[in-house]
Amino acid sequence: MSLAAEVRVRRGPxxxxxxxxxxxxxxxxxxxxxxxxxxxLLRVLAGLLEPDDARVLVDGVVWDDVAAGVHLPAHRRxxxxxxxxxxxxxxxxxxxxxxxxxxxxxxxxxxARAAAGEWLARVGLDGLxxxxxxALSGGQAQRVALARALVGAPALLLLDEPLSALDARTxxxxxxxxxRHLGEFAGSTVLVTHDPVDAMALxxxxxxxxxxxxxxxxxxxxxxxxxxxxxxxxxxxxSLLPGVASGRRVRLDGGGVVAVAEEADGPVFAxxxxxxxxxxxxxxxxxxxxxxxxxxxxxxxxxxTVRCELDGEVPLVADVTAAAFAEMGLAPxxxxxxxxxxxxxxxxxx
Amino acid sequence: xxxxxxxxxxxSLAGCGGGGGLTPAGEAEVAADPTGGDEGLxxxxxxxxxxxxxxxxxxxxxxxxxxxxxxxxxxxxxGSSALAQQxxxxxxxxxxxxxxxxxxxxxxxxxxAEDAEVFARNPLVLAVPVDNPAGIEPPATAGLPGxxxxxxxxxTVAVCAPEVPCGxxxxxxxxxxxxxxxxxxxxxxxxAVLTKVxxxxxxxxxxxxxxxxxxxxxxxxxxxxxSARAVNAYPVAVLADAPNAEAGxxxxxxxxxxxxxxxxxxxxxxxx
Amino acid sequence: MSRHRGGVPAPLLxxxxxxxxxxxxxxxxxxxxxxxxxxxPQLTTPAVGEALRLSLVSATLATLVSLVLGVPLAxxxxxxxxxxxxxxxxxVTVPLVLPPVVGGVALFLVLGRQGLLGRWLDEAxxxxxxxxxxxxxxxxxxxxxxxxxxxxxxxLRAADVRFDDAAATLGADRWTTFRRVTLPLVxxxxxxxxxxxxxRALGEFGATITFAGNFPGTTQTMPLAVYLALxxxxxxxxxxxxxLLAVSLATLLxxxxxxxxxxxxxx
Numbered sequence: 001m002s003l004a005a006e007v008r009v010r011r012g013p014x015x016x017x018x019x020x021x022x023x024x025x026x027x028x029x030x031x032x033x034x035x036x037x038x039x040x041l042l043r044v045l046a047g048l049l050e051p052d053d054a055r056v057l058v059d060g061v062v063w064d065d066v067a068a069g070v071h072l073p074a075h076r077r078x079x080x081x082x083x084x085x086x087x088x089x090x091x092x093x094x095x096x097x098x099x100x101x102x103x104x105x106x107x108x109x110x111x112a113r114a115a116a117g118e119w120l121a122r123v124g125l126d127g128l129x130x131x132x133x134x135a136l137s138g139g140q141a142q143r144v145a146l147a148r149a150l151v152g153a154p155a156l157l158l159l160d161e162p163l164s165a166l167d168a169r170t171x172x173x174x175x176x177x178x179x180r181h182l183g184e185f186a187g188s189t190v191l192v193t194h195d196p197v198d199a200m201a202l203x204x205x206x207x208x209x210x211x212x213x214x215x216x217x218x219x220x221x222x223x224x225x226x227x228x229x230x231x232x233x234x235x236x237x238x239s240l241l242p243g244v245a246s247g248r249r250v251r252l253d254g255g256g257v258v259a260v261a262e263e264a265d266g267p268v269f270a271x272x273x274x275x276x277x278x279x280x281x282x283x284x285x286x287x288x289x290x291x292x293x294x295x296x297x298x299x300x301x302x303x304x305t306v307r308c309e310l311d312g313e314v315p316l317v318a319d320v321t322a323a324a325f326a327e328m329g330l331a332p333x334x335x336x337x338x339x340x341x342x343x344x345x346x347x348x349x350x
Numbered sequence: 351x352x353x354x355x356x357x358x359x360x361x362s363l364a365g366c367g368g369g370g371g372l373t374p375a376g377e378a379e380v381a382a383d384p385t386g387g388d389e390g391l392x393x394x395x396x397x398x399x400x401x402x403x404x405x406x407x408x409x410x411x412x413x414x415x416x417x418x419x420x421x422x423x424x425x426x427x428x429g430s431s432a433l434a435q436q437x438x439x440x441x442x443x444x445x446x447x448x449x450x451x452x453x454x455x456x457x458x459x460x461x462x463a464e465d466a467e468v469f470a471r472n473p474l475v476l477a478v479p480v481d482n483p484a485g486i487e488p489p490a491t492a493g494l495p496g497x498x499x500x501x502x503x504x505x506t507v508a509v510c511a512p513e514v515p516c517g518x519x520x521x522x523x524x525x526x527x528x529x530x531x532x533x534x535x536x537x538x539x540x541x542a543v544l545t546k547v548x549x550x551x552x553x554x555x556x557x558x559x560x561x562x563x564x565x566x567x568x569x570x571x572x573x574x575x576x577s578a579r580a581v582n583a584y585p586v587a588v589l590a591d592a593p594n595a596e597a598g599x600x601x602x603x604x605x606x607x608x609x610x611x612x613x614x615x616x617x618x619x620x621x622x
Numbered sequence: 623m624s625r626h627r628g629g630v631p632a633p634l635l636x637x638x639x640x641x642x643x644x645x646x647x648x649x650x651x652x653x654x655x656x657x658x659x660x661x662x663p664q665l666t667t668p669a670v671g672e673a674l675r676l677s678l679v680s681a682t683l684a685t686l687v688s689l690v691l692g693v694p695l696a697x698x699x700x701x702x703x704x705x706x707x708x709x710x711x712x713x714v715t716v717p718l719v720l721p722p723v724v725g726g727v728a729l730f731l732v733l734g735r736q737g738l739l740g741r742w743l744d745e746a747x748x749x750x751x752x753x754x755x756x757x758x759x760x761x762x763x764x765x766x767x768x769x770x771x772x773x774x775x776x777x778l779r780a781a782d783v784r785f786d787d788a789a790a791t792l793g794a795d796r797w798t799t800f801r802r803v804t805l806p807l808v809x810x811x812x813x814x815x816x817x818x819x820x821x822r823a824l825g826e827f828g829a830t831i832t833f834a835g836n837f838p839g840t841t842q843t844m845p846l847a848v849y850l851a852l853x854x855x856x857x858x859x860x861x862x863x864x865x866l867l868a869v870s871l872a873t874l875l876x877x878x879x880x881x882x883x884x885x886x887x888x889x
Contacts, residue, residue, distance in 0.1 A: 048787050074790035075798075081791040087784055091806040100802075101792035148792070158791075431853035452854075483735075506753065511836060513853040534753045535835025536842075538849060542832065545727065550736040551752050 002026070003156055003188040005064075007044050008053040016040050016212035022188035022205075029191045029203030029220075031235070037212035038192040042158050045190060046081055047074035058155050058188070075104070077156070080149030084161040086141045088133035094120065094144050095129035101152045119147035123177070139170040146181060157182075159191040163198055175201055196235045208232050226348045227271065239277075239316045241270040245347060256313040259289035261343040268347050274307060276344035277318035280337040281328055290340045292316075296332055299325070310338055392420035395597040396442060398433045399425060400449035400584070401541060402472065402560050406617045407447070410604055414597075421597055429539050430454075430515055437462055437589065444598035447586040447605070449558075450515030454585040466587035469605050470619040472558040473581045474519055475571040476500055477547045482570060484553035494575045497527035501554060508543045508555040511536035515582055516543075520556040522580035544569070558582070563618030583622065649867070656864055657857045664861045669838055670847070674865060677844040678873075680755065681823035684762035685770075688819045692770040693812060697800065699771070700778035701786075711775075718768045725764055726832025733760065733833075757834035758841050762823035769822050770815040777811020778804070817874060824870055 003022040010016070016037035022028045030038045043049035045056060047063065050071060056064035058079075063072045080101075088097050098116035103109065120129055123143040133141055142162060149157060162178065163171045179202055182189055193199055199206050200220040208216040208223060208231075216228040227233035233240035243252035245264035251257055258270045278284075284291060294312035301307075306325040310316040316338055320328075330336070395414070399407050404427045411423035426433065426443070434453035437443055438460055446463060448454040449472070457463045476497065478486050484505050488495035501507065509524070510517030517536060524530050534552065537543045543555040548568045562571040586605055588598040604610050611621065630638070664670055698704065699711050717725055733740040733751045743749045751757050785807060789799040805812070827845040834841040836850070844866045852859040 043787075046787075046791050048790060073795075074787075075793050075795045077791075079791060081788070083784065083788060087782075087788040089785060089788070089803055089807075091809075100789070100794070104789075104793035104795075104798055152793070429853065435852070435856065506750075508835065511850045511853070513850040533837070535837050536850075537836060538831055538846075538853075542723075545832070546730075546835075549727070549730050549734060551730050551734045 003045075003056075003058050003190070005045060005056045006054060007041055007051055007056070009040060009044060009049065009051040011037070011040050014040070014212050018207070018209065018212070018214060020190070020207060022190060024188060025186055026205065027182050027189040027191060027203045029193060029199035029206045030209055031193060031196060031199045031206055032209035033194055033231070036209045038194075038209055039160060040212075041209075042081070042160050042190065042192050045156065046079060046158055047072055047077050078152070078154050079156040079158060080152060080154040081158040082142070082145045082149045082160065082162045085165050086133070086145040088136075088141055088144055088148070090133055092133075093129060094125070094131050094133065094136070097133065097144060098129075098148045098151055101148065105152060115151055116147070119151045120144070123147045123181075137170075138166050139174050142166060142174055143177070146178065150181065150185065153186075155187045157185060157187055157189040159189065159193075161193055162191070164193070164195065178202060200236075208235075226269070226346075228269075233271065237274050237317065237319075239272040239274070241272065241314065243268060243270055245270075248342070250345075250347065252314060254313070254315070256292065258314070258340075258345055259342040260345045260347050262347055264347045264349070266349065268349050271346040271348070272316060272340055272344065273346075274317045274319040275305075276340055277310075277316050278339045279308065279318055279320055279324075279328065279330070280339060283337050284339050289342045290345070292338050294336060294338045296330055296334045296336060298332060299330065310336075312338075314338075316340075390420060391418040391594075391597045391600055393594050393597065394422045394424060395444050395594050395601060397423065397425050397445040397447065397598075397601060398437060398441070398443040399427055399445075399447040400430045400433070401427045401539065402449055402558055403427070403447055403584070405564060406610075406613050406619070407605075409613055410601070410610055413609070414601055414604055418597075418600075423597075423601070431456075431513070442591075442593055443589055444592040444594050445586065445588055445601050447584060448515075449584055450518070450582050451585060452515060452518070454587065457589070458587070461590065463587040463589045466585035467602070467606065468583045468585050468622040469610070470584040470614045471581045471622055472560050472584065472619055473573070473577040474516070474523060474556045475559045475562055475573050475577065476554050477544060477557045477562055477565075477569045477571045478554045479547055479550040479552075480568060480570060481550065483550060486554055486572070488572055494573055497523060497529060497574045497576050500572055500574060501527075501529055501532055503529070503532060505532070505553040506534045506551075507532045508535050508537055508546045508552040509533045510540055510543060510556070511538060514539060516540040516556070516558060519580035519582055523556070523574075523576040526579055527574075527576050558618075559620075560618040581620070584619070652860055652863055652867070655857075656860050660857065661861055661864070664858065665865060669842075670862065670865065672839050673842050673844045673847040673862075674869060676755065676758070676839070676842065677824055677866065678869065680758045680762055680843060681766075681820050681826075683759045684766055684823040685816055685820040687759065687763045688767040688770045688823075689812070689816060692767045692815075692819075693774055693805075696771045696774035696778055697804070700775045701783070714771055715768050717765050722765055722826065722828025722830075723832050726761060726829040726834075729757075729761060729764060729829065729833040733757075752833060753835040753837065753841060755834075755840050758830055758843060761829040761833045762826045765826050765829050766819040766822040770812075770819040773815030773818060774808065774812050777808040777815075780811075781807045817877070821870065821874070824866070 002024040006019045008017050014037055018041050020028060030041060032038050044051045044054060051064060051066060053066045054064045062070050063077055064070060095113055095116045098119055099112035102112035102115055117129060120126060123146060125140060125143055163175055166174055175198065182202060191202055203220060206218060206220050206223045207214055210231055216223055216232055223232060227236055227238050227240050230240055241252050241258060243250040245266060245268040247263055248260050249257055250260055250268060250270045260270060292312055292314045294310040294316065296308055297311045298309035299306050304322055305319040306322055308318045308320060310318060318338060397407065407425060411425060415421055415423050430448040430450055430453040433446065434456040437446055437457050446457055454466050458466060486500050489499050509520040512518055512521045524532055540557050540561055544557050544561050544565055546552045547555040548565060562569060586602055588595055588602055592598045699707060731737050735741065735744045735750045740751055785803050786799050789803045825845055827849060830843060831846055836842050836846045844862060848859050848862045851862055
């Protein structure tokens with residue numbers, strides 16, 4: 001077990017109580033809305049914030065143990081941290097930024113600069129070492145920040161919303177590179193993000209946090225397939241319908257019945273992926289077993305599709321193509337029919 | 351003991367320093383003036399006076415206000431040279447009283463006043479802190495000591511800068527005593543010298559006898575022979591452009607009167 | 623510089639021009655009244671040269687002392703949560719509102735030979751501070767350091783403290799962080815504060831003449847010489863003022879060029 005942490009800290013109205021474990025080479029994504037306590041958790045792990053109560057163990061070394069009066073100050077913790085807006089030192093060159101940590105830890109100047117140059121090459125920024133951070137693009141700056149965090153071979157890597165300050169296209173490429181570097185990184189990584197795609201793409205385990213507490217933990221696939229709260233479901237795009245199953249029927253708590261393909265019994269979630277929901281202007285005939293009258297309450301363009309929020313006996317989220325959306329002349333307030341095949345409804349016990 | 355000795359010296363100084371009497375003009379005015387208030391001076395009287403006159407003139411101003419309830423007397427007390435320059439720059443003043451002839455000459459030469467009259471004299475004395483850290487004492491011989499009997503070059507001495515009246519006088523007496531190099535600091539006015547003496551930061555300072563009187567118990571003072579060589583004369587004049595020349599004349603008359611003379615003597619000044 | 627050309631709105635332009643007139647006209651007055659033929663002879667007077675040299679040296683020393691002591695103080699005020707910090711800040715800025723002459727007397731009470739510390743210095747080491755060039759530097763530092771502290775504290779408050787966090791995660795202790803991150807980040811604020819401090823020290827009069835006295839060669843700085851010259855020869859005072867003005871302007875412009883040069887390299 002490389003990182004094991006139990007953190008209790010109160011920040012104003014927010015009480016953070018989070019337990020987590022990350023293996024060597026593991027990447028844990030802490031996913032949650034703003035103000036959920038994710039950054040507070042990272043600051044405690046980094047030693048920048050003294051917790052009310054905590055035990056943090058890295059590679060068997062106690063970094064924090066409030067009960068025992070142990071608190072390793074931030075600068076004594078072998079860690080690397082990447083911040084949302086990179087926080088490269090503006091008065092130092094790119095090379096000096098990357099070499100900074102090594103110099104602080106007593107590496108000689110020449111060796112530190114050589115190591116920095118190596119890492120700059122690894123993140124694809126060969127030849128930019130003499131620039132000032134102000135002369136870099138957002139993506140380049142975040143790559144430098146990653147090199148700066150990793151050059152000292154830390155035991156723990158902390159990533160605080162590392163991609164959220166980047167534009168959409170840059171985010172795709174930097175995310176892919178980050179994934180590669182995380183794959184090669186031997187220590188433990190904690191990634192804090194509010195973007196589920198980052199969590200799904202980069203982490204091998206996901207911790208969903210709301211109001212300072214864990215609401216769900218699991219592998220990315222597990223969490224997206226079986227979201228436990230409405231928040232998680234919306235985050236990963238699922239409509240999560242609580243109900244009671246009996247055979248291949250689920251009687252929803254909010255009213256209505258959903259036909260499902262698998263047999264189940266007792267309290268369950270019926271989960272419907274947005275792309276499984278089809279919309280019709282008039283009641284469709286034929287195979288779909290689940291057909292409900294709904295009202296369109298919101299529509300958000302989402303790439304080539306439009307995500308439609310539907311209200312009615314059964315609340316749903318549907319993704320339709322932009323072309324279909326236009327062809328049907330949909331507008332908020334429109335009354336339509338929503339249809340879902342029974343085989344497209346996932347059921348898992350709650 | 352030392353204190354009484356110092357006071358005795360001061361008294362003898364006041365006795366021997368006296369010179370001529372009042373000017374005839376002043377006497378005549380005073381004689382005619384006991385009911386001057388009936389003339390009913392009004393408006394504002396502005397007096398520019400040397401800082402060393404602060405106490406005496408404030409008292410005389412109040413006296414004049416009592417006699418003339420309609421009159422408002424205002425003072426600008428500062429260094430004489432600064433006042434002379436303010437007047438030269440057009441400051442609206444009625445009366446100028448200087449601590450030396452030089453600044454008054456600046457004003458009269460510019461045609462801004464005439465007939466300045468000397469109303470008091472103020473010799474220098476050597477002020478030392480009450481606890482007298484350097485042990486400065488006059489020799490036991492009779493008569494006034496010379497400055498060289500009191501000071502040695504090792505003493506820390508404050509005097510006024512030669513650019514201001516008290517400094518010109520100090521330079522004169524130090525020079526004649528062969529102690530031109532004695533000063534360790536040249537202050538911008540006599541109050542600053544006195545402050546340094548009061549704080550015990552210097553062993554001695556050359557100040558006016560009137561300042562020592564004003565300082566009360568805070569300092570001791572010794573008169574010395576050379577002071578007679580450079581006794582500052584205090585001239586006063588009504589200004590040519592005085593907005594309230596009538597009141598100005600009345601104030602100057604009061605200063606020159608028996609009452610004014612008494613007030614000045616009480617404050618340590620000598621008769622002109 | 624070229625953007626917004628000619629785009630200064632009248633409500634800003636008019637007061638700005640008035641401000642310039644207000645600040646520059648008195649200088650123009652000095653220039654007009656200056657007895658130019660006397661300028662060169664005055665400049666070559668040994669007394670003037672001495673006073674000028676003493677002014678420059680003591681103002682520079684006072685600025686250095688203020689930097690060494692004032693920057694750490696500004697850091698404490700800006701970056702710690704020490705109790706009584708606002709009281710401390712108020713106390714530190716007292717010399718700004720204190721009449722400098724009173725400041726000089728206050729220095730006597732501490733460092734004078736009868737003063738709290740001065741008495742001990744005198745007895746233990748035979749050192750007396752007043753009426754020495756050291757006293758000039760002390761008086762100028764006392765009056766000028768608050769200007770530095772206030773501008774550096776402002777710069778520290780404006781600086782992003784998260785850079786300190788970043789440095790800490792890279793293994794830098796607080797001292798290293800201060801030296802290698804905080805200090806360079808607030809360097810422009812420190813420079814501005816140092817200029818203010820130097821200018822204030824150069825013009826210092828009241829505390830200096832009180833605490834250090836006025837003695838040509840050791841404690842008579844230019845402002846003292848100017849003031850005393852004013853008592854007798856206003857013309858000479860104008861010349862001395864112009865000399866002080868010219869030298870300080872030249873110094874500030876030179877330094878400014880150097881800083882601007884460095885700034886354009888780093889941009």
